[in-house]
Amino acid sequence: MVDYIVVGLGLAGISFCEVLEENGKTFKVITDGSQQASQVAGGLYNPVILKRFTMAWKAKMQLQGAKPFYQKLEQKLGVTLDYELPVLRKFASIEEQNLWFEASDRPDLDYFLSTKIIPNNNPSINAPHGFGEVKHTGRIDTRALIRSYKSYLKNSGAFVEETFDFDALSISSDTVSYKDIIAKKLVFATGFGLKQNPYFGYLPLNGTKGELLIIHAPDYKENNVIKSSVFTIPMENDRYLVGATYKWQDKTNQPTEESKNELLRKLSTFLQCDFEVVDHVAGIRPTVVDRRPLVGRHPEHQNLYVLNGFGSRGVMIGPYASKQLFDFIEKQSELDPEMDIQRFTKKYYSN
Ligand SMILES: Cc1cc2nc3c(=O)[nH]c(=O)nc-3n(C[C@H](O)[C@H](O)[C@H](O)COP(=O)(O)OP(=O)(O)OC[C@H]3O[C@@H](n4cnc5c(N)ncnc54)[C@H](O)[C@@H]3O)c2cc1C
CATH class of the missing domain: 3.50.50.60 (FAD/NAD(P)-binding domain)
Incomplete structure (x- = not known):
């Protein structure tokens, strides 16, 4: 029993x-x-919804509990799970920069949104309007x-x-x-x-299918998570996760050519160096x-x-x-x- x-x-x-x-x-x-x-999963923990610059549901409180939870697991299992990484949100325009500044004044968001504009100094990225930095974020190696x-x-x-x-x-x-x-x-x-x-x-x-690519990009040399039309998330050995898609009809775990092309098209709007796709995965998010x-x-x-x-x-x-x-x-x-x-x-x- x-x-x-x-x-x-x-x-x-x-x-x-x-x-x-x-x-x-x-x-x-x-x-x-x-x-x-x-x-x-990409494994990101990021309490801010970066489309609208708002807090996700009860996210600050959840994050406060999640950090010690994964730290304890790391000790118990003897593996590294929590990679602390800032998220850099690429600005598409001056208007977006202004919206970011407004948001960074709001309660709770002020803890996560840096008020500095980070200029782009990575030659592999096209980001003329720079980035806003989200702090206290990272990735769990799920x-x-x-x-x-x-x-x-x-x-x-x-x-x-x-x-x-x-x-x-x-x-x-x-x-x-x-x-x-x-x-x-x-x-x-x-x-x-x-x-x-x-x-x-x-x-x-409902279930929402998501697909991710893993790319090998030795010239990218980016240590932050970059959020543009897709995320790139650094992993070890010059590999990066690129994702994700959102699809509501297909409920299978099979990666599709259509989503791969969608991710590559979005990636090409800001990534300017050579890379190779080394893996492609899919899963269903349990959405309600x-x-x-x-x-x-x-x-x-x-x-x-x-x-x-x-x-x-x-x-x-x-x-x-x-x-x-x-x-x-x-x-x-x-x-x-x-x-x-x-x-x-x-x-x-x-x-
Ligand atoms: C592409 C993608 C990217 C994502 N990125 C992120 C991210 O960056 N950050 C984040 O927080 N979340 C992310 N998510 C969402 C996150 O993955 C989910 O919220 C979370 O994994 C759901 O966990 P779960 O345990 O409920 O479900 P699952 O991970 O689906 O686990 C369910 C388990 O139950 C088992 N199971 C199901 N049916 C049976 C059965 N009949 N008998 C026995 N076992 C069964 C399954 O095999 C599986 O092991 C992402 C999801 C996807 C698809």
Whole structure:
């Protein structure tokens, strides 16, 4: 008998496992490779929406919790995960510079937006109007995180690699059993895989496909994240992530020629040096109709829970939403109503 079964090992599953461990709870994780959002993510943590120069939802508070969360994981797993990198937002015009200055005066944004215009001194970039700098930002190496976390769980005997078989689940009033595992509670953290879930499939998860390129560009020599029509994010060995696309129809994890061309076209508007594409990846972001996470207890089954809907900000939302869910289950705290799935209970009964 364990306290929890956690289904899914992306950013949601990992952050929930961490809260469980911190609180001395036992658990088993069941996961497959059917969804890959966390695996392919750019991993950026940036609280500012750079299209409109506004703060993302509760982002400052989430970031304050996320930083120590990933630092602790680095120590526990013995890997580097957090690469602190400023984001330089390329200005398209003088008007945009002015909008930036206005924004940098607003509460909260003033902590993140530098009031200096950074002139471009990289000959590989075309940016005549310079950049605005976002501070306290960076990148989590999500691929390294998943790889290390998997082997950590394997070593502790808590890892089961398989597609969750709903026919093998039975639910009673105070336990759930799945094959030979008996647990007090079960949390589904399956990203876009939630669509196939007979218990939580009623939730309005849309899914937005994203694709990224990895390029090798030895002459680029850029240590900051550059945000123009696409991001370039520095990695090791002169490689950079370039992304991402947003597509609402295609729900597969297959990279497409169309998105590759779109990314290359956008990249060519500011990158002026030679480069080679060395990889191309795709995944489905678990996006929700009202752009808020999906967290909470099943309307009828008291021991089934969901942790999902992190959209395009899983790195920052994961630690926050996981702690909220744990405190809700174990300490009877109220869930943040904006992410509580109770807002869709009517939908469950009308289905
Ligand atoms: C191209 C791209 C770029 C992104 N860039 C960023 C970024 O820079 N910063 C940021 O914060 N976020 C970014 N995101 C968003 C981020 O990736 C997501 O918010 C986050 O990864 C969602 O995590 P998750 O654990 O909910 O889902 P997932 O990562 O999809 O994980 C779900 C897990 O559940 C497993 N699973 C699903 N169904 C089953 C089943 N039936 N049985 C067993 N296992 C199952 C899956 O295989 C997977 O392991 C990006 C996403 C994409 C696609």
